[in-house]
Amino acid sequence: MILKDIALLKFLEMKPIIVHSARKGIDLFRENKRIASLIEENHIKAIGICGIDIQTLTMMVDNDYIPVVIPNDIKTADEDFVIENVACEIAVQMQADKLIFISKAKGIYDKNKELISMMSLAQLKQKYQQGHFDGFLDLKIKNAIEAIENGVRRVHIIDGLIEHSILLELFSINGIGTAVLDEDHLYKHERKKD
Numbered sequence: 802m803i804l805k806d807i808a809l810l811k812f813l814e815m816k817p818i819i820v821h822s823a824r825k826g827i828d829l830f831r832e833n834k835r836i837a838s839l840i841e842e843n844h845i846k847a848i849g850i851c852g853i854d855i856q857t858l859t860m861m862v863d864n865d866y867i868p869v870v871i872p873n874d875i876k877t878a879d880e881d882f883v884i885e886n887v888a889c890e891i892a893v894q895m896q897a898d899k900l901i902f903i904s905k906a907k908g909i910y911d912k913n914k915e916l917i918s919m920m921s922l923a924q925l926k927q928k929y930q931q932g933h934f935d936g937f938l939d940l941k942i943k944n945a946i947e948a949i950e951n952g953v954r955r956v957h958i959i960d961g962l963i964e965h966s967i968l969l970e971l972f973s974i975n976g977i978g979t980a981v982l983d984e985d986h987l988y989k990h991e992r993k994k995d
Contacts, residue, residue, distance in 0.1 A: 803903065804836065806967040807867065808843030816862045818895065820870045820888040829871055837869045853887060855894045862895075889944035893951040900948050901970070902941045903961035908979030909934075909942075918975040922949045925981050945981050956981045 810817050819840075823832045833849025840847035847867040850857060861868045872887040885902065892900040909917050909928070920928075926946060928934070934942045938958075945956035959970045959978030970976040 803961060803967060804839045805843055806965055808840055808845045809968065811845045811867060818858060818868045818870060818891060820884065820891055822884040823871060833869055833871050840867055853891060858891065858895060883940065885940045885944045889948045892948050892953045896952050898954050899957060900953050901957040901959065901967065903959055903966065904937065904941065905962065906938050906958055907960040908958050917979050919980050919982060921982055921984050922946065949981060949983050954983045
């Protein structure tokens, strides 16, 4: 379902790049080809690539392809990478508008265990410094901070198990996860009225 949502984003003139990982022992070339083929079933051009090459990614995006990136290098079978770090690096180098982490985390919660739908970079940094995050969410938070500090306008953390999670997050007022925002680039409805 997520791949259909990504294909729809392309129809909406967004330029998504998919960065994914595969479990050890999975044939990386076939996995990338499989994901690209699933996207192409929605009449969208996609190509699977291994490794990070910003020039290649730029060329693909400029020619209306969705790059499907697995950071592993097929030749060396190097699996010593962290997917969040790679996604952040690509988002920063491509000067992406949005970085979306799709995971089993629903987003960021406040002290009352209520989901925070939007927060500023300053608020996130304060929570991070107070040690509110651990495990796999800690890495997403660290990369969210780095991405926004380096030009990405917003980072979303959403639950990948919810049907149409990307669309619900991007096209509803409050979304379904947490959006961390660069306060200099708020949408009109996010600005406080004076």
